[in-house]
Every structure is written in C-alpha cells, then in structure tokens.
Amino acid sequence: FDADAAAIVGAAMDGKVKPLKSLGRLEVLAGRLAGIQRTAAPHVDSPAVVICAADHGLAAGGVSAYPQEVTGLMLQGFASGTSAVGVLARQSGARLLVADLGVIAPPQLRPGDHPVLDRRVRSTGTADSSTGPAMTLEEARQAVAHGIGLVEDLVADGVDLVALGEMGIGNTATASALTAALLGREPARLVGPGTGVQGEALARKVRKVEEVLARHADARDPWDVLARVGGLEIAALAGVVLGCAAHRVPVLLDGFITTSAALVAWRLAPTCTHTMIAGHLSPEPGHQVQLEALGLRPVLDLGMRLGEGSGAALAIPVLRSAVAVLREMGSFADLGLADEAPPA
Amino acid sequence: FDADAAAIVGAAMDGKVKPLKSLGRLEVLAGRLAGIQRTAAPHVDSPAVVICAADHGLAAGGVSAYPQEVTGLMLQGFASGTSAVGVLARQSGARLLVADLGVIAPPQLRPGDHPVLDRRVRSTGTADSSTGPAMTLEEARQAVAHGIGLVEDLVADGVDLVALGEMGIGNTATASALTAALLGREPARLVGPGTGVQGEALARKVRKVEEVLARHADARDPWDVLARVGGLEIAALAGVVLGCAAHRVPVLLDGFITTSAALVAWRLAPTCTHTMIAGHLSPEPGHQVQLEALGLRPVLDLGMRLGEGSGAALAIPVLRSAVAVLREMGSFADLGLADEAPPA
Numbered sequence: 170f171d172a173d174a175a176a177i178v179g180a181a182m183d184g185k186v187k188p189l190k191s192l193g194r195l196e197v198l199a200g201r202l203a204g205i206q207r208t209a210a211p212h213v214d215s216p217a218v219v220i221c222a223a224d225h226g227l228a229a230g231g232v233s234a235y236p237q238e239v240t241g242l243m244l245q246g247f248a249s250g251t252s253a254v255g256v257l258a259r260q261s262g263a264r265l266l267v268a269d270l271g272v273i274a275p276p277q278l279r280p281g282d283h284p285v286l287d288r289r290v291r292s293t294g295t296a297d298s299s300t301g302p303a304m305t306l307e308e309a310r311q312a313v314a315h316g317i318g319l320v321e322d323l324v325a326d327g328v329d330l331v332a333l334g335e336m337g338i339g340n341t342a343t344a345s346a347l348t349a350a351l352l353g354r355e356p357a358r359l360v361g362p363g364t365g366v367q368g369e370a371l372a373r374k375v376r377k378v379e380e381v382l383a384r385h386a387d388a389r390d391p392w393d394v395l396a397r398v399g400g401l402e403i404a405a406l407a408g409v410v411l412g413c414a415a416h417r418v419p420v421l422l423d424g425f426i427t428t429s430a431a432l433v434a435w436r437l438a439p440t441c442t443h444t445m446i447a448g449h450l451s452p453e454p455g456h457q458v459q460l461e462a463l464g465l466r467p468v469l470d471l472g473m474r475l476g477e478g479s480g481a482a483l484a485i486p487v488l489r490s491a492v493a494v495l496r497e498m499g500s501f502a503d504l505g506l507a508d509e510a511p512p513a
Numbered sequence: 514f515d516a517d518a519a520a521i522v523g524a525a526m527d528g529k530v531k532p533l534k535s536l537g538r539l540e541v542l543a544g545r546l547a548g549i550q551r552t553a554a555p556h557v558d559s560p561a562v563v564i565c566a567a568d569h570g571l572a573a574g575g576v577s578a579y580p581q582e583v584t585g586l587m588l589q590g591f592a593s594g595t596s597a598v599g600v601l602a603r604q605s606g607a608r609l610l611v612a613d614l615g616v617i618a619p620p621q622l623r624p625g626d627h628p629v630l631d632r633r634v635r636s637t638g639t640a641d642s643s644t645g646p647a648m649t650l651e652e653a654r655q656a657v658a659h660g661i662g663l664v665e666d667l668v669a670d671g672v673d674l675v676a677l678g679e680m681g682i683g684n685t686a687t688a689s690a691l692t693a694a695l696l697g698r699e700p701a702r703l704v705g706p707g708t709g710v711q712g713e714a715l716a717r718k719v720r721k722v723e724e725v726l727a728r729h730a731d732a733r734d735p736w737d738v739l740a741r742v743g744g745l746e747i748a749a750l751a752g753v754v755l756g757c758a759a760h761r762v763p764v765l766l767d768g769f770i771t772t773s774a775a776l777v778a779w780r781l782a783p784t785c786t787h788t789m790i791a792g793h794l795s796p797e798p799g800h801q802v803q804l805e806a807l808g809l810r811p812v813l814d815l816g817m818r819l820g821e822g823s824g825a826a827l828a829i830p831v832l833r834s835a836v837a838v839l840r841e842m843g844s845f846a847d848l849g850l851a852d853e854a855p856p857a
Contacts, residue, residue: 186590187597188578188708192823193796193816234532242848246530251843253531259841260834364532452537470814471831472537479536486830487815490604497603499595504586 170443175204178211184500192494194468198446199491205419205444206329210496213419213489215327216263218254218478219319219409220247220334223270223401224294226303227346227381228339232374234365237294240338241274243477247336248282254334254477261485263332268319270312270401271295272337288315288405294337295399298346299380303399306392312401316408317415324416331413331420332448332485333427334478335402338364341453342374343400344429346381348455350394351432352462356382359455361425362474391436406430407437414441421488423481424451424474428459435463446488449473449480514787519548522555528844538812542790542835549763549788550673554840557833559671560607562598562822563663563753564591564678567614567745568638570647571690571725572683576718578709581638584682585618587821591680592626598678598821605829607676612663614656614745615639616681632659632749638681639743642690643724647743650736656745660752661759668760675757675764676792676829677771678822679746682708685797686718687744688773690725692799694738695776696806700726703799705769706818735780750774751781758785765832767825768795768818772803779807790832793817793824 182196183189190196202211222244224237246252247267250259258265268286269275271294276285290312295303304312323331337343341363349356356378366374385397395404407430413420414434422428422445434441442463449469450456460467468484526540527533534540546555566588568581590596591611594603602609612630613619615638620629634656639647648656667675681687685707693700700722710718729741739748751774757764758778766772766789778785786807793813794800804811812828 185597186587186595187819191708191817191819192597193818195815195817195827243530246843249843251530251841251847253529253536253838253842256837256841257834260830260837364535468815469831471539471812473535473539474537475531475535483539483831483834486604487813487827490601490827493600493604494597497595497600498597499590499593503595 170204171207172204174207174209175200177209178203178495181495184502185498186501186504195491195494198488199495201446202419202488202492205417207417211492213330213492216330216332216485217323217328218258218263218265218332218334218482220267220336220478221270221402221405222272222336224273225337225339225343225400226295226297227299227342227377229297230299230377232342232377233339233363235338237338238274240272240336241276243336244269244272244285245276248276248278248285250283252477253475253479254482257479257482261482263482263485266319268405270315270405290401295401298398299377299384302397304396304401306396309392309396309404312404313408316405317412320409320412320416320418324418329418330488331409331418332478332481333406333409333420333423334481335406335426335476337400337402340400340426342378343398343403344426345378345455346398347403347429348432348459349378349382350388350398351436354458359458361453361455391433395433403430403433407433410434410441411438414438414444419446420444421446421448421481421484423448423478424476425453425456426476428456431463432459448484451480514548515551516548518551518553519544521553522547522839525839528846529842530845530848536838539835539838542832543839545790546763546832546836549761551761555836557674557836560674560676560829561667561672562602562607562609562676562678562826564611564680564822565614565746565749566616566680568617569681569683569687569744570639570641571643571686571721573641574643574721576686576721577683577707579682581682582618584616584680585620587680588613588616588629589620592620592622592629594627596821597819597823598826601823601826605826607826607829610663612749614659614749634745639745642741642743643721643728646741648740648745650740653736653740653748656748657752660749661756664753664756664760664762668762673762675753675762676822676825677750677753677764677767678825679750679770679820681744681746684744684770686722687742687747688770689722689799690742691747691773692776692803693722693726694742695780698802703802705797705799735777739777747774747777751777754778754785755782758782758788763790764788765790765792765825765828767792767822768820769797769800770820772800775807776803792828795824
C-alpha cells in the first residue's frame with residue numbers, strides 16, 4: 170500500500186470545489202484505490218468478477234436447502250449470462266470469469282456460452298469435513314495456486330480491479346467452520362440461513378459446523394485449517410486475494426463466503442488486507458464479524474444474501490465514480506481560487 | 514401507485530433462480546419502480562438529474578461558510594461539466610438539467626457550456642426570512658409551477674426517472690426551518706453543519722433558524738409556510754416532486770435540502786410519497802428525521818453531505834441494476850423447474 174499516493178489523492182480531493190470531505194466515502198475509496206494501485210491516478214477501467222466454484226462433501230450432511238447438483242446448474246446460468254451476477258456484472262461493465270475447481274456435475278456448455286475454466290483439483294468436490302479432511306494439503310495448495318494463476322492471466326489482459334464471486338452448495342457451512350477456526354469464534358454466532366435453512370435445519374447446520382471444528386481442532390496452521398475444512402473454491406479465492414495483493418490489484422469482497430477466503434489469505438499473508446475493499450454487507454450473521462476482523466467497512470448495505478459476487482459487482486459503479494470524481498471534477502486551483510479552500 | 518404491478522414484479526423476482534428474497538432491496542426497488550410507473554416492466558432507460566438553484570436572504574445572517582456569490586460560481590461548474598454532480602450524472606448515464614429560480618449572480622456561460630434554464634422568479638433570491646416573508650404566496654406558486662413545468666418537458670422528452678439536486682448558499686438553514694415548521698420539531702435537533710459551520714457559527718445558525726420559526730409561527734398552511742420560509746429552489750423542487758407524482762415518474766431524493774422539498778410536496782399532496790425513492794442518507798442530522806416522516810429508507814449510506822444531487826446521482830446505477838435483474842435474470846420456469854422454487 171502506497172500511503173504517499175493515497176495522501177496525494179486525499180489532497181487533490183481536498184482541493185475540489187466542495188466543502189472539505191463532503192463526498193464522504195467516495196473520497197476515502199479514491200485514496201484507497203490509489204494506495205493499492207500505487208499511483209496518484211487510480212483507475213477502474215477494466216474490472217472483472219472472478220467466480221470460483223466447487224462442491225462440498227459437507228453438503229451431504231444436509232446443511233443446505235439445495236442438493237449438490239445445483240452447483241453445476243448455477244454454473245450453467247453463469248455460462249449463459251442469465252445469473253444474477255452475470256446481469257450485475259454487465260451493468261457494471263465488468264467481465265465475468267468462471268472457474269470450476271471441483272464441481273460434481275459440471276455444466277454442458279452450448280455454442281455461444283461463456284466459457285467455464287477447468288481448474289478442477291478434485292472432480293468429486295471436497296470430502297465430508299465432518300468425518301475427515303476436506304482435501305489434502307497438496308490439493309489446497311493447488312487450488313490456491315490456481316487462484317493466483319487466474320489473477321496473473323487477468324492482469325496480463327489489463328484487468329485493474331477484481332471482484333470476488335463464488336458458487337458451491339453447502340459453502341456457507343464450510344465458510345462458517347473456517348471463520349470459526351481462524352477467528353476462534355463460536356459457530357452458533359456465525360452460522361446463518363445461507364440459501365434459506367431455518368428452524369431445525371439451521372440447528373442441524375450449527376451442529377454440523379461444530380462437528381467439523383471438533384474434528385479438526387488440532388489443525389496446526391492456516392494451511393492445515395484450509396485443507397481440512399475446505400473448500401476448493403474458497404482456497405482458490407484465497408489465491409485470487411494473494412495474487413491481487415502481489416499485483417497491486419484492488420480486490421472487492423462479496424459476502425460471507427468470499428470474505429472467508431479473504432480471512433484465509435490474511436492469515437497466510439497479513440498485509441494482503443491492504444488490497445481489500447468490502448463491496449457490501451450481507452445479512453448473514455458472520456459477515457460483520459469477518460469484516461471487523463479484517464478492519465473493513467462495506468460500501469453497500471442492501472440486504473443482499475445471494476452471493477455469486479452479486480454484492481461486489483453492484484459496488485463497482487461506486488468505485489468507478491470515486492475515480493471519475495478525482496479525474497474530472499474541478500478544483501479551486503482551476504478557478505484561480507487556491508486560497509479559497511473551505512473552512513471546515 | 515399500482516400495487517398490482519408491484520406484486521407481479523415481486524412474483525417474477527420470486528421465480529428467479531436464487532433463494533427467495535436473496536437480492537434484498539434490489540427486489541424491493543424493482544417492485545417499487547413498477548408500482549410508480551404502473552407497469553410490470555419498469556424501466557430506467559433515460560434518467561435525469563434536475564438541479565434547481567436560488568439564493569437565500571437568510572444567508573446574509575451568516576448561516577453558511579460561504580458568501581452568496583458562490584451559488585452562481587457553482588452554477589458555472591454545473592454548466593461546464595466539472596461539478597461533482599456533473600461527474601456522477603455522467604457516470605450514471607443521466608442527463609443534467611439546471612434551472613435558475615433566483616440566483617443573485619448568475620453564471621456567464623461560454624460556448625459549449627450546458628445551458629442553465631432561466632426560471633427566475635426573484636432575481637435577488639428570497640428576502641431574509643428571519644425578518645419577514647421570504648417571498649409572496651404568488652412567487653411560491655410560480656416557483657412550484659416552474660418545477661412542474663420542468664417535469665412536463667422532461668417527460669415529453671422521454672425521461673423515466675428524475676433525481677433531485679439543488680444549489681443555494683444558506684439553503685440548509687432554510688431547509689432546517691421548513692422541516693421544523695412542517696414536522697413540528699426543535700431546530701436544534703435538525704440543524705447541522707451544512708457546508709461546514711461548527712462551534713459558535715453552528716450555534717448562530719440554530720438561533721437564526723429559531724428566529725425564522727418564531728417570525729412565522731402563525732403561518733396558516735403548507736403554502737404559507739413555503740412562501741414565508743422559502744426558498745425558491747425548494748419550492749421548485751416541490752413542484753418537481755408533484756410533477757413526477759402526476760406523471761408516474763419515480764423521483765429520487767438526494768439529501769437534506771431536496772428532502773425538505775419532498776416534505777413540502779407531501780404536505781401539499783400526501784400521496785406523492787408513493788412516487789419517492791430515497792437515494793442516500795446524508796450525515797446532516799435532520800435528514801434521517803425527514804426520511805422517517807416520509808416512511809423512506811435510503812439506498813446508499815456513504816457519508817456524503819455535498820448535496821447538488823450527488824447522492825441521488827450515485828444511486829441511479831442501483832435502480833438500473835434492479836430493473837436489469839428483473840429483465841435479464843433467468844427463472845426457474847425458464848429451466849423447466851417451476852416446482853423447484855426454494856424453500857425459504
């Protein structure tokens with residue numbers, strides 16, 4: 170993070186024809202983008218939404234309202250352009266990149282569909298983490314490496330902002346277990362409805378997450394936690410975060426799942442939080458806990474709990490606007506009024 | 514408001530391939546746009562930001578950090594495209610319409626500048642409302658009529674959403690007095706820093722607003738309050754709100770000033786609240802009070818207190834995205850899965 174670039178942008182914002190700081194978080198976001206990109210001329214000219222998808226053995230334990238086959242069906246929607254995140258990415262002028270890290274029933278693509286990148290580490294998805302490790306350490310490393318590789322390809326292609334997305338039936342349960350393990354919190358405080366479980370089903374989901382935690386209480390370090398708890402798409406997204414940090418690319422978090430990937434990346438490389446921006450706040454109860462641990466404040470708070478990257482995609486226009494204000498808005502100096510900066 | 518159209522859109526959103534209600538306020542906003550536009554196919558294809566500007570005699574009492582001449586200077590920025598709201602409207606794909614209702618020093622436009630419409634009701638701005646009426650009842654009616662006329666022109670030109678903006682040095686003081694008078698609240702709870710007054714200057718602003726209220730405590734009705742308290746741009750914006758209600762055009766409120774205009778319109782025609790959407794929440798302390806009175810929840814909360822229409826302009830992409838989800842996202846029926854609607 171380049172504090173000098175951020176300070177230059179802050180001073181430029183102070184010189185714009187307006188009361189000091191009166192554009193609130195738009196000014197803060199412009200400075201943050203500058204610090205991340207290490208330039209006083211930050212840009213959001215070519216954003217991408219990166220979706221990683223995989224299945225979760227834990228889903229067999231009934232933690233989701235949907236069967237595992239739905240993961241592949243949703244990928245079909247990403248490929249055909251009819252998913253929520255597809256619509257929102259188009260609205261935000263962002264390209265969509267979808268990678269399959271281990272979906273049990275991958276979609277049958279048709280001519281004209283967007284591609285789904287094959288980054289399959291385990292074709293069966295993860296194993297059931299409540300009875301054993303979700304994957305091996307080697308597989309976790311491979312998934313993280315795939316995430317880093319996705320960023321390298323995007324950067325080579327000119328992408329200057331990455332929004333995170335995900336798909337994987339059962340992955341709020343996995344994300345809850347990861348978050349509880351990494352932050353030392355009680356699962357009951359973190360587990361929420363996800364796609365819509367409630368009542369007894371929600372209580373069963375909490376118990377499942379507690380089983381996962383108990384099963385892996387002796388995990389040695391963040392890599393070990395990641396491999397034993399899962400999931401494949403979360404590991405890949407942690408890699409995307411690490412890749413963005415390495416390449417000075419702002420990474421826009423979505424909801425509870427992608428933020429669990431951000432927690433993993435943070436525990437592997439603490440300074441990578443400097444590269445993160447929280448796109449929105451999900452009503453999933455653990456999300457606020459995660460964002461507080463990372464020291465992040467969400468841009469939007471619209472009660473969205475769909476995931477896929479939908480909240481992050483919707484936040485992109487706010488970041489674009491922050492940069493546009495910096496680029497295009499007039500300053501007191503332009504008016505020959507350099508001494509007339511406002512009093513407050 | 515067409516509750517049937519809103520219900521059809523709500524059902525269509527429920528049928529989209531996602532957990533029920535998981536797009537949160539995007540779904541609510543799509544339904545609200547449908548109800549306002551009285552169609553199950555709501556649209557944000559041609560939005561406009563309408564800025565009304567005028568000067569305030571009350572500003573002579575030292576309620577602002579800036580002299581009155583700044584109103585005209587800011588209009589110059591709107592005309593040249595370098596203002597904050599100009600940048601944000603461009604980002605949101607919205608046209609900008611600027612009307613002068615009574616600016617003391619109107620801008621000298623240059624070739625290539627955007628026009629500033631001459632709707633001047635009083636070339637001197639309002640009179641000092643702490644010592645007498647801001648304007649006559651006839652002038653208030655003329656300003657409101659100008660606002661209605663602006664909407665008629667825009668509607669004829671295909672505009673399908675109007676975001677409100679304003680400019681007028683001293684107008685947070687006027688808006689505080691109007692809000693206090695219309696809602697029966699204490700000025701001290703409503704008056705905030707505006708462009709940046711604090712300490713003794715803020716205390717003086719509160720006293721000024723209290724003087725205005727005391728001076729016009731015998732105002733008979735909302736028209737009388739509007740004429741005696743002012744201001745010209747607020748009256749015109751109240752007219753814009755009324756015009757939008759008459760033409761079924763969604764009207765997106767900005768901050769404290771434009772919402773005071775919405776309060777006036779509501780007191781003149783209570784059902785016009787059905788046409789309103791709150792674009793954002795300003796940190797100006799009275800704004801939340803106003804929105805609660807109108808029963809509105811803001812779309813954005815980014816600490817923006819610049820006014821001009823900046824917060825409303827920034828909210829336009831969220832509304833566009835709500836409509837795009839309705840139009841473009843796939844449904845369970847598309848997949849031949851009409852019975853697979855999710856459980857929650």
